[in-house]
Amino acid sequence: MSVKQISVFIENKKGALAEVTKFIAENKINLNALSIADTRDFGILRIITDNPDNARDILRGEGYTVTATAVLAVAIDHTPGAMASVLAILNDADIVIEYTYAFMSNTPDKAYMIFRVDNNDKATAALTAQGVAVLNQEDIF
Amino acid sequence: MGNYYQQDIETMAPEGLRAIQSERLLKQVRHAYDNVAYYREMMDKKGVSPDDIKSLDDLHKLPFLTKADLREAYPYGLLAKPLSECVRIQSTSGTTGKRVVVFYTAHDVDIWEQCCARAIMAVGGTKEDVVQVCYGYGLFTGGAGLHGGSHKVGSLTLPMSSGNTERQIQFMQDLGSTIICCTPSYAAYIGETLKEMGISPDDIQLKAGIFGAEPWTEEMRRDVEKSLGLKAYDIYGLTEMCGPGVAFECEAQGGMHINEDYFIPEIIDPDTGEVLPEGAKGELVFTTLDKEAFPLLRYRTRDICVLHREKCACGRTLIKMAKPMGRSDDMLIIRGVNVFPSQIETVLLEQGYTPNYRIEVDRAGNNDTLDIYVELTSEQFSDTVRAIEQKEKQLAAAMKTMLGINPKMHLVPPKSIARSEGKAVRVVDKRKLHD
Numbered sequence: 140m141s142v143k144q145i146s147v148f149i150e151n152k153k154g155a156l157a158e159v160t161k162f163i164a165e166n167k168i169n170l171n172a173l174s175i176a177d178t179r180d181f182g183i184l185r186i187i188t189d190n191p192d193n194a195r196d197i198l199r200g201e202g203y204t205v206t207a208t209a210v211l212a213v214a215i216d217h218t219p220g221a222m223a224s225v226l227a228i229l230n231d232a233d234i235v236i237e238y239t240y241a242f243m244s245n246t247p248d249k250a251y252m253i254f255r256v257d258n259n260d261k262a263t264a265a266l267t268a269q270g271v272a273v274l275n276q277e278d279i280f
Numbered sequence: 281m282g283n284y285y286q287q288d289i290e291t292m293a294p295e296g297l298r299a300i301q302s303e304r305l306l307k308q309v310r311h312a313y314d315n316v317a318y319y320r321e322m323m324d325k326k327g328v329s330p331d332d333i334k335s336l337d338d339l340h341k342l343p344f345l346t347k348a349d350l351r352e353a354y355p356y357g358l359l360a361k362p363l364s365e366c367v368r369i370q371s372t373s374g375t376t377g378k379r380v381v382v383f384y385t386a387h388d389v390d391i392w393e394q395c396c397a398r399a400i401m402a403v404g405g406t407k408e409d410v411v412q413v414c415y416g417y418g419l420f421t422g423g424a425g426l427h428g429g430s431h432k433v434g435s436l437t438l439p440m441s442s443g444n445t446e447r448q449i450q451f452m453q454d455l456g457s458t459i460i461c462c463t464p465s466y467a468a469y470i471g472e473t474l475k476e477m478g479i480s481p482d483d484i485q486l487k488a489g490i491f492g493a494e495p496w497t498e499e500m501r502r503d504v505e506k507s508l509g510l511k512a513y514d515i516y517g518l519t520e521m522c523g524p525g526v527a528f529e530c531e532a533q534g535g536m537h538i539n540e541d542y543f544i545p546e547i548i549d550p551d552t553g554e555v556l557p558e559g560a561k562g563e564l565v566f567t568t569l570d571k572e573a574f575p576l577l578r579y580r581t582r583d584i585c586v587l588h589r590e591k592c593a594c595g596r597t598l599i600k601m602a603k604p605m606g607r608s609d610d611m612l613i614i615r616g617v618n619v620f621p622s623q624i625e626t627v628l629l630e631q632g633y634t635p636n637y638r639i640e641v642d643r644a645g646n647n648d649t650l651d652i653y654v655e656l657t658s659e660q661f662s663d664t665v666r667a668i669e670q671k672e673k674q675l676a677a678a679m680k681t682m683l684g685i686n687p688k689m690h691l692v693p694p695k696s697i698a699r700s701e702g703k704a705v706r707v708v709d710k711r712k713l714h715d
Contacts, residue, residue, distance in 0.1 A: 146663040148656055150696045176665050180690050183663060202694050204656050208663040237664050255663070 140263045140273045141209035143191040144253065147184040148204035151177055159184060162201060168194045171280070172242030172253060187212075187242060187253065189280045211254040211262055212274040214246065222252070225271055232265035234258060251279060282595055283406065285398040285433065289541050290596045294589070297597065300541055302335040304569035309333045309342070312575045315360040318353050319577065339544065339567065340555050345579045350380045350520060359383055361573045371419040372519045382519055383573040389428065391570055395517075395525030395539045396429025402530040402537070402594065403488040403513045405459055407434030410485075412457035414448055414466060415493065417441040421523025422493050426461040429525065435459070442466055445473045449484075456485040464496035464504060464512070471507025481509025490515050492524050495604070495622055499630045514603060520579060521566055527601050532593040535600035542569050545599065546578070547587055550608035561586050561618070563608045564601065582608045584620065612709065614641055614648045617684050621706050627682050628654060631675060638697045642710040650687040652679065655694045 149155045156175070163170065163186075172187035188194050191207055198205045215221040229236060237255040244251045251274070256262045263273045284290045292300075310330045312319040323329065326343045333341065350358065359366075361383070368384040384392070400411065411430040415422025423441055430437040438457060440448055448470060451457065460467065467489055474481070486508050492515035501512045516536050517524035526543055527536035538545050547562040548555055556562045564581045568574075583604035592600065606620025613619070625635050636655040641648060660671070672689040680686045 144663070146661070148661050148668075148693045150693050178665055178669075181668070181692060183665065183668075185663065199658055204658050204661045204693050206658055206661045206663055237666070 140211070140275055141259050142187065142212045142253075142274065142276045142279060144208050144210045144255075145186050145188065145191050145194050145198070146206050146208060147186070147198060149182045149184055151180055151182050155182070156184065159198075159203065162198070163194070166194075166197050168197065172240065172251075174238070174240035174253070176238065185240075185253075187279070191276075208255065209259055211256060211259055211266075212279055213252045213254060213266060214244065214249045214272040214274055215252055217244075217248045217250050221250070225252070225266065228265055228269050228271065229254070229256065229262055232261060234262045234265065245280070283401050283404055284596075285394065285401040290398060290537075290598060292597055294597060297540055298336055301544055301569060304541075305336060305339065305544065305567065306330070306333055308567070308569050308571070308575050309577065311360060311572075312577055316358055316575075318349070318357050322349075336544070339546065339578070342567075342578050344553060344565065345577055347380070347520075347580075347582070354379070355381050358574060358576075360571075360575050361385055366573050368424075369419075370421045370424065370519055370523060380520060382522075384522075385572040387570075387572050388522070388574070391542055392425060392522040392525060393428030393432050395522065395528075395542065396425045397432035398429075398539065399490060399513075399515050399525050399528030400426070400429050400433050400435065400459065402528050402596075403459065403490060403511070404531065405430075405433050405435055405488070409433070409435040409458045410438065410455055411435040411459045411461065412438040412440055412448070412452060414440045414442050414460065414462040414470075415524075421517065421519050422461075422463070425517070425523040425525055426490065430461075445470055446477070449474060449477065449479065452484050452486065453479070458485050459488045459490065460486055460508070460510070461490045461515075463493050464491040464500055465494060467491055467504045467508060467512070468500060471504055475507065481507065484509065486510040488513060490528075492516060497626045497629050499626075516601065516604075518581060520574075520576060521568060522571075526566065530592065530594035530596060534592075535588060535602050537592070537594075537596050537598035537600055538587075540598050542571075543567065544569060545587055545601065547585070548580075550582075550584070550611065558587055558589060561605075564604070580608075584608055584611065584618075610707075612639070612641055612707065614650050615685055619650070619683050619685070623682050624652060624679065627675070627678050631678055632660065633657075633675070636694070636697055637706065639707045640710065641708070648711065650685060651690060652687045653690045653692050653697055655697060656691040657694065660691075 168188050170186055174185045176183040195205050195207050235257040239254045242251050266273050313330045322343045328341045365385050366383045367386050370382050372380045413426045417423030489510050489512045504512045513529040515524050516527040527538040529536045544567040546565040548565055550563040564583045564585050566579050568576045584606045585604045586602045589599045606622040610621050634655050638653040640651040676689045
C-alpha cells in the first residue's frame with residue numbers, strides 16, 4: 140500500500156521554487172502536500188497531488204528532472220504522542236526512515252503523514268498489525 | 281586476419297620502412313622548398329636548407345606548419361604544382377574559421393584512395409563486399425575518400441552520401457550492404473531508426489563499419505555494434521593531409537595504424553615544440569611523404585594523442601596512434617596535470633550522463649580547483665539527497681581514474697548550465713581573472 144509522490148530536482152537559488160510552482164499552478168495541478176529537501180547546490184521538491192502521472196508528464200515535458208516514488212501515507216490520531224508511537228512501531232520493525240512530512244487530512248481528528256522508508260511492504264505490515272491505517276492513493280483525496 | 285591491400289608495405293620490417301621514409305622525405309622537402317615560396321621563406325628564416333635534411337633523423341630541424349599558415353596562404357600559397365597538373369580540390373567545413381582548400385594531382389588522389397583501400401581491407405573488406413558510403417559527398421573528404429578506396433578494393437560501392445535515412449536502410453536491406461562508412465553519430469542515428477522501424481540487426485547484412493570524422497567513445501562503439509549488428513572501426517584523417525585514411529583501425533580494434541609510407545607522425549610537447557619519445561602524450565604532427573600538389577611539412581594537427589609501435593595481432597608493422605584525446609588548444613593545466621574537456625565528456629557518456637556540462641577551474645590559495653557541473657536527467661534522478669550525493673561521489677571517482685585529479689562534481693537540473701547561442705559554454709577558467 141502506498142501513494143505516488145512526485146519529486147522535482149531544482150536548483151538551490153532564488154526564484155527556482157517560485158518558477159516551478161508557477162508552472163504547476165498554470166497547469167492546474169493541485170498541491171495537496173509539499174516538502175523540500177535542500178543542500179547547498181540543489182533542492183528536491185516533493186509533492187503529493189491527485190493525478191501524479193499527469194503531473195510527472197507535464198513537468199518532464201517542460202524539461203524538469205522528475206521522478207515518481209512510492210511512499211507511505213499514514214493516518215494518525217491528532218493527539219499528543221501519536222507520531223511517537225508510529226515511529227516506535229517502525230523502529231521496532233527495523234525500518235529506516237529516509238524522510239517524513241505532514242499533510243492535510245480530509246478526515247477530522249486525523250493527521251496524515253508521508254513516510255519514505257527503505258521497505259514499504261514491511262512497514263505497511265508492521266503498522267497495520269498495530270492498528271495504524273496505511274492509506275492508498277484513493278483514500279487521501 | 282591477414283587481409284591486406286598492400287601487404288609488402290603494411291607488414292614491412294621497421295628498417296625497410298625507415299629507408300622508404302628517409303628517401304621520400306628528402307624528395308618531399310626538396311619539392312616543397314623548390315616549388316613553394318612560403319616554405320622557402322619559412323626554412324630560410326629558420327636557417328635550414330633541403331641539404332640539411334639527409335635522413336629521417338633530421339626531420340626535427342624543419343619548422344612547424346600550423347593551421348594559421350594554411351589560412352594565410354589561402355588559396356594558392358602552398359600549392360607546389362601548376363593548377364594544370366591538379367585534378368581535384370577538397371575543403372574543410374570552415375567551422376573554426378576560414379576554409380582550408382587542398383589540391384590534389386591524379387597521383388595524390390591515387391595515394392589517398394590507396395590509404396582508404398587499406399582501411400577497408402583491414403576490417404575484412406574484399407571485392408565480394410557491398411560498401412555503403414554514407415559520408416557526405418562533395419567538398420568534404422569523407423565521401424570521396426572511402427568511395428575511392430572501395431573502388432580500389434573492387435567492392436560494389438553504394439555512393440549514398442549522408443541523409444535520407446529510410447532510403448539508406450532500404451538499400452542496406454535490398455542490396456545486402458556488408459560494410460558501412462559514415463560518422464559515428466550518423467551510425468548511431470541509423471541504429472535508432474532501424475529500431476523505430478522494427479528492423480532487427482539480424483535482418484541486415486552489415487559486418488563492419490568504418491566510422492570517423494568526429495570524436496567518439498568506446499561506449500558509442502559498443503552501442504553502435506549492438507544496434508547495427510557489426511564490428512565498429514575507427515578511421516582518422518584530416519583534410520589538410522588528404523582526408524580519411526591517414527590512419528585506420530584493424531581487426532584488433534586497439535588503435536589506428538598510420539600509413540607511414542605516406543605520413544611521418546611525430547609527437548611534440550604543444551608548449552615547447554620539443555619532440556617527445558614514443559609512448560608519450562602530446563600533439564600529433566604529420567609530414568607528408570609523397571604529395572605532389574599539397575606537401576605539408578611538420579603540420580601541427582592540434583590533436584593530442586599517443587603513438588605505440590607494437591606487434592599487432594593483424595600482422596601490420598605500421599605504428600599505431602590512440603584515439604585523439606582532445607585538441608591542444610582545449611587543454612587545461614590543472615594542478616600541473618593536463619586535462620581535456622573531451623576526457624571529461626567521455627567519462628560522462630560512459631557513466632550514462634548527458635554531455636551537458638560546465639567545467640569551472642579556479643584557484644583557492646595556491647591550489648587549483650576543478651568543479652564539474654553536470655545536468656541530471658529524470659532517468660538518473662532518484663528522490664533522495666543521499667542518492668544524489670552518492671552519484672556525485674561515484675562520478676568524481678570515475679573522473680579521478682581518467683584525469684588523475686579529483687574534481688568536485690555537482691549534479692544540477694537541466695537548463696541550469698548557461699548556454700550561449702544554444703551551445704553550452706563548456707569551460708570557465710576563473711584563474712585568468714586573478715592573474
